[in-house]
Amino acid sequence: MTDTAPAAAPADTALPRHRNPLGNLLRGALIGVVETVPGVSGGTVALVTGIYDELIEAGHRITAAVRRLVTGPDRVVGAREQLRGVNWLLVLPLLVGVAAAVLTVAGPVAGLVESHPETMRALFLGLVAGSVLVPVRLSGGAWRGAELGLFALGAVGGLLLTSLPSTSLEPSPWVVAPAAAIAVCALVLPGVSGSFLLLSVGLYQPTLQAVDQRDLGYIAWFGLWALVGLVVIVKLMRILLTRHHRGTMVVLAGVMIGALRSLWPWQDASGALQVPGADWPLMLLLALVGVAAVQLLVLVESRLAASAS
Template structure:
């Protein structure tokens, strides 16, 4: 591998770390990081190239020990690019999930207050870039807000945790992950699965490390089932829901974005609901003050990121132009 290739791989790994960190936190988007890094179009093209036909070709090449055929599939699907990004994203998510799990146990009010601030600021930032000048746009926005607001409450269908719900969460969250401005973690918060999944991932990593030093196998199985169900849902989402969202954006970007941005606004109910669910916690003056104070910190951080990063024009019909804007942007 050449020095240039090594440098490119390192850069993609670092971009993956940033994308994973962003996607692991509600209110920030890995898709936005991809735009800032100038790889958004390549990322979407590579994901689109991940088809069942490509998978069949790869399996046939492996079965017949055809290294040339396998390498052709790797090049056609830009698999090295995706794989390097995936390693960085995965490592960041593992680290962030551990931090979130600790904070959720020890400082839940501060954690969800911080998330509230991120989501609030994200909704304001995105709202500048949509227009509700037609009835269709307004209806889409109302629908998006109501969907997120309803799901963020105590919905019986989303109560508890099971593999089917985890699979569904993975399917929907991965679709948000590749959208600029919409966070996959935000979707998990709305579905009431965020802290459960971060706990499951941390438990899986701990059990797997313990297994390597003689730990019990049965401690790995339960969190592993949850992680596998989520990853399976994410794989299905990439091949289905993510493509549907992409087509909706191509067909009517303004209406689709009005719906998606309103989802963010409706999701503001989710952090409040999470605090309300905590045993032994009540909305006293002290709790509310702490929640608001940390929310302000979260909002300021996101506003700072927006101020010193880039304005993403979601109203344009062609995201190819956005990369040029990012490259030439100088504040």
């Protein structure tokens, strides 16, 4: 990707610093809630709430600290230097919020998705559709031919990722490992749902059951490979956001548009899309509620950012 816009400034000097622990706890809870819903990405929430770039930078610094500690050359000193640049007032409350939401809400949310699939998909369709305006705005607008091509490429990618046929695999360690690594990559990408990818390979219910039943062996193995995937995707996204911020935001907007396919309210048991039913007015209303909720959240975030500056 090539941008004529100047590259973003180094993240540690240019990024906003979200230091309100309570606000970051709530952001984490929102991310945790939406990550339990197939078709919705925690990365979307991070983007809407203004912490996406800073989270990528924090993830890069933490993984760099671990690498320095293990491989050197300056080990402890180098690791400490990297960790000093992490906004822990963002990261720690966020992690607590995510964990608390997943442990307490995973079961009930899964139940709602199962018992009211159409209404839940309509609501989240509106939430994600309303969120697309965020990367569009962050890209600077006024797209040229190259940006339109990147947007189309992202949309096709999002559509393909959310059109994977559902399968049913046994949750053996060698199936869980790559699924966890790929799912956490989806968590980082706005619009692409890690839960949806787990659902596509038949590991969504086993993973939620493991969390509900506190299956520590499954959780630890899943977490290990999720960490591997996280290291890879964070490094890649940091490079893209630092060197090609405008183009990256254009692609992410496209991915989010393409990924809306997974949230079409009317689907059969295999995930194939169907024509709208007689309940379309209710579905439309729920989608509009989702759009309005996102715009309200964006407004609140912008007011908070303005008051903090």
